Amino acid sequence: MDTRTYRLLLGLAAATLLWPRLGQAQEEASSCVGCHAALSDDLLSAPVSELERDVHSDFGCVGCHGGDAQEFSMLAMDPARGYVGIPEPREVESLCGRCHSDAEFMKRFDPAFRVDQVTEYRTSVHGSRLASVNDQRVATCVGCHPAHSIKPPSDPSSSVHPLNVAETCGQCHADPDYMSPYAIPTDQHDRYMESIHWHMLSEEGDLSAPTCNDCHGNHGAAPPGVSWVGNVCGQCHMVMGELFAESFHSEIFTMLGRPGCATCHDNHRTVAAGDELLGLGEGAACAMCHTESSAGGAVASSMRSLIDSLTARYEAADSILAEAENVGLEVSEAQFGLGDARTALVSARTAVHSFSLEAVKEEVDAGLEVTAVAYASGEGALGEFLIRRLGLAISVALILALIAGLVLKIRKIEQA
Amino acid sequence: MGNLKQRFSGVWAWLDERLDLAAVRKIAEKKEVPVHRHTIWYYLGGMTLFLYLIQIATGILLLFYYRPSAEDAYESVQFLMSEVHFGWLFRSIHAWSANLMIFTAFLHLFSVLLLRSYRQPREISWISGVLLLGLAMAFGFTGYLLPWNELAYFATRVGTQIMEAVPFIGAYMATVLRGGDDVSGATLTRFYAIHVAVLPMLTTFLLGLHLFLVQKLGMSVPLDVEREGGAKAGMKFVPNFLLRDLVGWLTALAILAALAAYFPAHLGAKADPFAPAPAGIKPEWYFMFMFQTLKYLPAHILWLEGEVVGILGFMLAGVLLLIWPFIERGSGRGEPSRVFTWIVVGMIVYIIVVTYLGYAAEPMA
Numbered sequence: 070m071d072t073r074t075y076r077l078l079l080g081l082a083a084a085t086l087l088w089p090r091l092g093q094a095q096e097e098a099s100s101c102v103g104c105h106a107a108l109s110d111d112l113l114s115a116p117v118s119e120l121e122r123d124v125h126s127d128f129g130c131v132g133c134h135g136g137d138a139q140e141f142s143m144l145a146m147d148p149a150r151g152y153v154g155i156p157e158p159r160e161v162e163s164l165c166g167r168c169h170s171d172a173e174f175m176k177r178f179d180p181a182f183r184v185d186q187v188t189e190y191r192t193s194v195h196g197s198r199l200a201s202v203n204d205q206r207v208a209t210c211v212g213c214h215p216a217h218s219i220k221p222p223s224d225p226s227s228s229v230h231p232l233n234v235a236e237t238c239g240q241c242h243a244d245p246d247y248m249s250p251y252a253i254p255t256d257q258h259d260r261y262m263e264s265i266h267w268h269m270l271s272e273e274g275d276l277s278a279p280t281c282n283d284c285h286g287n288h289g290a291a292p293p294g295v296s297w298v299g300n301v302c303g304q305c306h307m308v309m310g311e312l313f314a315e316s317f318h319s320e321i322f323t324m325l326g327r328p329g330c331a332t333c334h335d336n337h338r339t340v341a342a343g344d345e346l347l348g349l350g351e352g353a354a355c356a357m358c359h360t361e362s363s364a365g366g367a368v369a370s371s372m373r374s375l376i377d378s379l380t381a382r383y384e385a386a387d388s389i390l391a392e393a394e395n396v397g398l399e400v401s402e403a404q405f406g407l408g409d410a411r412t413a414l415v416s417a418r419t420a421v422h423s424f425s426l427e428a429v430k431e432e433v434d435a436g437l438e439v440t441a442v443a444y445a446s447g448e449g450a451l452g453e454f455l456i457r458r459l460g461l462a463i464s465v466a467l468i469l470a471l472i473a474g475l476v477l478k479i480r481k482i483e484q485a
Numbered sequence: 486m487g488n489l490k491q492r493f494s495g496v497w498a499w500l501d502e503r504l505d506l507a508a509v510r511k512i513a514e515k516k517e518v519p520v521h522r523h524t525i526w527y528y529l530g531g532m533t534l535f536l537y538l539i540q541i542a543t544g545i546l547l548l549f550y551y552r553p554s555a556e557d558a559y560e561s562v563q564f565l566m567s568e569v570h571f572g573w574l575f576r577s578i579h580a581w582s583a584n585l586m587i588f589t590a591f592l593h594l595f596s597v598l599l600l601r602s603y604r605q606p607r608e609i610s611w612i613s614g615v616l617l618l619g620l621a622m623a624f625g626f627t628g629y630l631l632p633w634n635e636l637a638y639f640a641t642r643v644g645t646q647i648m649e650a651v652p653f654i655g656a657y658m659a660t661v662l663r664g665g666d667d668v669s670g671a672t673l674t675r676f677y678a679i680h681v682a683v684l685p686m687l688t689t690f691l692l693g694l695h696l697f698l699v700q701k702l703g704m705s706v707p708l709d710v711e712r713e714g715g716a717k718a719g720m721k722f723v724p725n726f727l728l729r730d731l732v733g734w735l736t737a738l739a740i741l742a743a744l745a746a747y748f749p750a751h752l753g754a755k756a757d758p759f760a761p762a763p764a765g766i767k768p769e770w771y772f773m774f775m776f777q778t779l780k781y782l783p784a785h786i787l788w789l790e791g792e793v794v795g796i797l798g799f800m801l802a803g804v805l806l807l808i809w810p811f812i813e814r815g816s817g818r819g820e821p822s823r824v825f826t827w828i829v830v831g832m833i834v835y836i837i838v839v840t841y842l843g844y845a846a847e848p849m850a
Contacts (some may be wrong), residue, residue: 397749399566399573457574461746468739472732479728 099138101130119217133164133216159199161209162187186210189289206247213237213287227432229287231270234280235261255279260338268341279305284336293328312422333357347421348373368426375426375433376417381411382440383410388449396454403415403446410439513723516700519716522706523600527726528733529593530699535734536586537692539741540624543579544681549632553677555670558633559755577745583625585737587771590618598829599808602705605817607812610698615807620688625769627680633673638756639766641666641676647779650792650801652735666782669758708816710735767843774836775799 101117108114120126131138134393135151146152156164166187168174175182190196190210199206213229220227228237239258241247248255261267261281269278284301285291293301303310313319313330322329333354334342348369349356386407393400415435420428501507518527550569552561560656594614597603603611630641645668648659664671706716720726768776778799782791805812815822 096784257494388557397577397747399563399752401563401752402567457746461742464742465739468735468742475728475732475735479725479732482724482728 076185099129099131100141101134101136101138104145105130105142116217123217123219124221125219158205158207158209161211162196162199164189165210178457186288189286193288193290194292195290206241206250208241208290212241229282231276231280233280234282235267238281252366257337260335263339264339265341266339302334306330308419309422312419316422316424318424342418344373344376347376368424372421372427372429375429376414376421379410379414379417379433379436379440382437382444383407383414384441385446386410386443389444389451393447393450393454396432396451398450398454400446400450403443403450406439406446407443410436410443412436413439512700514721516703516722517719518704518722518726519706519710519715520718520720521706523710524720524792526593526596526600527704528730529589529596531730532733532737533589533593534692534696535587535730535737537621537688537730539582539738540579540586541685543575543582546575547579548681553631553674555633555673555756558631559752562632562752564714566749570596573749574745577749578741581741581748583628585741587618587621587625590621591771592619595829595833597705599826600705600707601813601821602707603810603814604708605703605810607698607702607705610695610702610795611810612807613695613698615809617688617691617695620684621802622771623719624680624684624688625771627676627684629664629769630668630673630676631680632752633756634753635756635760635763636753638668638758639762640768642762643724643766644768644772647673647776647792647796650790650796652793652797653756655796663718667758708819708821712819712821767825770840770844773843774839777839777846780846 105114106117116130125132129138130136131151133153133156135153136147137145137150137152139145140147140150146154151158153164155483170184172447175184176179181183191200193265195207195209195212198446199209215228220230222229222231224230225232227233232275235258243255243258245255256387266279269275270280283304284293300310303314306349308331316474320329322332328336331339333346334340345352346354349359349361349366350373353373355366355369359369361370387404390400390404390407394404413432417432417436423429427484497506518524543693547565550561550572552558552564561766562576565576567573597611597614626641626644630637646657648662649655651658660666662672662675663669710716767773775795777793781793782795784791786794810817813822813825815825
């Protein structure tokens, strides 16, 4: 008899001895809780305390494990009374699906609750491997939603809260030993941690920023196919997605087997897209395929020059208006107007995804017009400031002359 | 030249016949200002009056463009500041002059307290003066909201919320003042009406009374000078004192012009009731010592909320200040009181230190 079995039997004996007294005090309590709470093996006793905070706590142990909670002996775990014990991985999806796939039942708790998780799961890499080759290592429902401590995604301590999803998926996908049979990379988690998406989520507190499940699906988790990466990114980056889909690059990338957006922006380590990605300079994505001598390279360089010129003019106008504001001049209207140039700059950067020089130029030209007006306002305001100083100097000189005259007058009167 | 003088004499004679200007001239010529080591403090009242007149003049100019509604107020001030010739100057002078006026009014109050100028028979002069200072602060509180910018909006919200803490009537008073449960367009129009109609009317009455009493009772000679046998010399009000007053006023005007040119009044962002309150909301400097004191008070003092105790304390202090001449009667009998002097010095030190701490403290979230 190994130590664990010995401890289990000792615990059960103690629970049986103690149970009548506990039973008197808690006539309505379940026999599962009564026994398991007294067990010294954490594996068997921990679920009792964990379940108190589980979203399913009202269903009690028998909700999933079956058996008879009103039977205060080992007969409570009689298969004849519906006891199923610990379900096998293959049984988990149908066990959870008994309720979660039942629209009628789920409606009672939340009319908007989805009931397609099991169907989706069966389409996932996890579900299909489990079904086809009985891979016991893949994630089942309880792999991501730990049994006995399931909490809604809105709960920050939930394993599927947006801030915890990467860690939950990373338990397996970032473990090289665990993932070794599958021959897939295990650096996704670390790369994602360097991405703008994780930064927005964790640093900026934007819970709508994507984490693993937003691109891969959650219950239907699968790697996006090369041809439809754009659709995934386009869920949020709609305009860029549409422009790219209509561009000739979309076709070429598919032909070359390049993963759409991820070709330039990377997938898990999607860094903040800056103007340096455009053109042929250091760090430019275009330079991965184009050279200075190619037509595409020339277009990329021209696009970059246009955007740089608008950026420079925008910054100059913004700076002169800030200078005017700092000396106390009222330039808020001009600053508000300059917002249109900012919009044009964003539109020009967006238009880059159409790979059309004309489209970028159109936006840049509109922005340049706005910056010219704003800059002129700034210059005018600073000119006004100089006039004010001159006016002040003249006024003060006049006032001082008057004061001097008054002082002389007082002296004259008092000397008389 | 002779012709001009002749014409002026003619106009004077015409007016004198109808208005008895000679009597006024006689009073003016007769009026004397005592000369002693504290004479300089006499200029503070005139300086405050001059700044108030600047307020009226610039305020009227601002009224030409200001539109008192939540939709238009900010834009009208923005237009005034950026498009109207010298609009920025009038608004900046109005803002700076308001601050300087309250500053000189405080100095005037404390100089009167320390020189015991409130003593019999000048009790009513004192009461009207304290009330005028209260009105000046009310001018500041109501005028601050009028540009309808972000800081003013939230500062007014905090200010009126503090008022709610006054037991029994606070919530009612705050609701009436705001025209609702929160600061809104209704508050703006109410503050506008109070700022340009109610307060000027009350000020005109009280100021008239105050000046009449100064004229009737003359300048008070400080108690210590009086105990030494009174002022040894006098100065004619017209023209000697008045010309000196003019020097002070012109100096104030030059300072105002420089402040307006170098530190013009900012407008900031338009008030957005749905936006979160910006960090570092602070009241105007003359409310800071009260605001900061409330922050220092514990949540509860005995069975009362700390804030309520603080507000009741300030209300009590205001009443005591108003009836000060009736509490400190010794000076009326020519008996100086060191205790009262130290109380006044303590008040001045407290206001300066706590105001400084209010600005030095970390911005509020």
